[in-house]
Amino acid sequence: MLEAVPLPSEWAANTYNNKPYCLVKLSKYSSRDINEYIKVENYFDNYLVVKIERVQNPYQYGKYLLYRLQMNNPSEKIYFMPLKSPEKLEVALRFNCDYRRLNYSYDMFFSSVSTAESYSASYNKMIVMQGLVGYTNYDAGRYPKYVVTYENN
Structure with missing residues (x-):
């Protein structure tokens, strides 16, 4: 029998306000967040990071872990997904970055920030996602971890 999937220890206790996920703002000045913040900020070495928000979506996270075990x-x-407008963020997080829901022609997961940024249409937000190599085209093979707001240097 399966036991409950343990949530990541860094997740904050939050109310989800009738949403399947919540965004938790990380602070580089908080002893609790500093290591996580720096790790994510380092992906954006040629950009100025303005804000990092952790995505907490227990359902998608559990689905990802179970799929990882199954495979x-x-x-x-780590992959990077550009966002083309503010409206796309809500859809991406609600539907696990499904390109069909976003009205994209194909999955837009890139292995570098600079490549992903070239598709962002000057909307400076990007999703940092964890993916199973060879399985990101499956919904359960990816998990959005962070939303990063950035500026070009």
Whole structure:
């Protein structure tokens, strides 16, 4: 029998206000957040990071973990998904970055921030996602971890 999926220890206790997810703003001045903030900020080494928000979506996270187990723990990688407008953020987080819901022609997951940024249409927000190598085209093979607001240097 499956036990409850443990949530990441860094997740904050939040109310979800009838949404399947919540965004938790990280602070580089908080002893609780500093290591996580710096880790994410380092992905954006040629950009000025304005804000980092952790995505907490228990359902999608649990689905991702179960799929990872089902696929015999394949390698994981960080991917970057550009957002083209403010409206796309809500849709992306609600539907696990499904390109069909976003009205994109294909999945837009890139292995570098600079490549993803070239598709952002000057809307400076990006989703940092964890994905199973070879399985990101499956809904359960990816999990959005952060929303990063940035500026070009």
